[in-house]
Amino acid sequence: MTRHTFAVHVEDKPGVLNRVASLFRRRAFNIESLTVGHTETEGVSRMTIVVDTDTNGARRLEANLYKLVNVLRVTDLTAEAVVARELTLVRVAANHETRIQVMQLVDTFRARVVDMTTDSLIIEATGTEEKIDGLMGVLEPYGVLEMVRTGRVAMSRGLQGKVRGPNGDDVTSPETDDNVSHSV
């Protein structure tokens, strides 16, 4: 069993999320995370779905997803080089004594403070799941009051098909991401 990440392009129609989620339940696959949002094309939504399964399971899942009439394209990103990120908001306890320490941790993780009260901070962090896990680990001792994570979104790296910009320019960029390393 490995974690498989699928990018699923679907028609932006009512009930499509339900159809996709229902398929996972019906075929006894367990969704670890599912995110959905608009894409560069109007009328097309993109889901990033993370699921724990083996290679054969991933292939069958892909075939089953294609059977949904509203599913346009399924890409198993697992074996590809991808940029994968999630976003988290964390409310952490921080009073005048601990605030500076927490903010230093935030800096180290290239996260940022987006709200502050006398006894707490809200921290926004973006990165891989491992980075977010790492951040949570160091914040834990200060008292995590509330936390929300978006789940993974992912995109293939580099020149896997030319990407066209709004003017039709080739905007494909082989340049690597500055957030590759998350270890402190």
Place this chain on the structure above:
Amino acid sequence: MGQIRTGAQILWESLVREGVSTVFGYPGGAILPAYDALLEYPIHHVLVRHEQGATHMADGFARASGEVGVAIATSGPGATNMVTGIATAMLDSSPIVCITGQVGSKLIGSDAFQETDVTGVTLPITKHNYLVSDVAEVASTVHEAFYVARSGRPGPVLVDITKDAQQSSTEFVWDSSPVQLPGYRPELRVSDAEYAQAVELINGSKRPVVFAGHGVMLSGAVDLVREFAERANIPIAMTLLGIGSFPALHPLNLGMMGMHGEAWVNQAIQEADLLLAFGMRFDDRVTGNIRTYAPNARKIHVDIDPAEFNKNVLVDVTLAGDLANVLRDLLPQVDRGDRSDWLTAIGEMKGDSAVRDVQNLPDTGHLYAAHVINDIWRLTDGKAVVVTDVGQHQMWEAQYYHHQEPRSLITSGGLGTMGFALPAAIGAKLARPDAEVWVVVGDGGFQMTMCELATIAQEKIKLNVAIINNGYLGMVRQWQEFFYERRYAATPLLSPDFAKLADAFGLRSATVSRRQDVEPTIEMARAESGAVVMDFRVEQEDTVYPMVPAGADLDAMIRRPSPSPIVETADD
């Protein structure tokens, strides 16, 4: 410029343009506007007695004809009553379109009278479904629904239309051009490399077996499968739904495989070096224990639905595509094979069980289901369309009625829906009015949908209904006998006098409990112009042999005891 029409009129206009002449339905509040408009259109509406019946009739219509069957119902309970029939069609890949009325779009979500989220309820049991709340979308949705139902791997499609969409008006524009769905790919192509792998395995095989499933008929590949088998001299085993796809009396036919397949069929599978699965899905009733299944065989799986590959059985080569197209490409590359050693070996496995003939057995007066089915087969010259229900009689029919023609056995395979036979037969008869249609049904399943006798009477439909009445829910009783120490919990079954029941509906009837009365009764029924209900009182604790217990190795069968219940002896 099209003419202004209501959504209700557009619905019927669209159905007419899809070639629909018969629909099966039941009216109600939310579908009333559609029913009001029905009178203006050349469509024969069959009033069912329960909406489950409507879906089975549409299903039977589709299976008998290969065309899309149509069922119609109101919202709420009308629609939920369709669920069993839709699930039946889904598991057996039968193309039906179900039209349901829905409460007005402004009431959706308010728990209005007879409101049910029918697209939600049927989501996992339809190939696709639609909620139409805009009159402008009625025509295009119906067009799309028929296309989705019949293309690729066929299946049920539900169209839920709100009452206001039926009532409001718009210009009727019919776009008959092919449907373009950006995410729907019913046609797939096999690569040359995949063909090459398959051809190498086929030409190199010494002990191959072809599996013919329902897909053979759905794809229209019956002649090609026969050509393939004859060219390469490969014997054919059939799934329950594959019966009819290859002539039963053809020398290369092995018969039905699986749980109640004959021993030599399953033994041949276990000894095969190559399995060619054509339009079948390795259901658990076919494979038995997966771990010990066909241990020496390489496997080639041809199916139009790639989601079936490596689902139950891991295979070596997958060919994703329409079976007829795949076979057309494969045939010229397949060597003419001899394989007489293999066919001889299978012949030896058959032994004398192959010549067992129910008809030649001594008559001790006991009436067995096999006698009834064998006589129906003999007297109809094997040319009837037989619609079976689910249970022991279904397996006996599969064993003793030798189907020569495609679409001549109609039965609920995947879902195993009791109550299927009677309504499905109504649909089959309306699809093929010239065919002789027989219903073979148990006393249990018959009572689930026997209200449709009223439909038969009202529509004056000619059917021959053979109730195999053993006073038990026989297949469940058999499992209790084998696996639950004969503790017959809830399987003894009291039935009404079926002959009197038929009389009440104004139908001809007969009750038969002696073997010598079987033949004259069958002849009487065939000669009768109206429907006849025959109550065959058969041996109560008869058993379907052979049997592979669920999950057991395919060749670990419970064989017919000797003397078997069928092979009667003088002192039986």
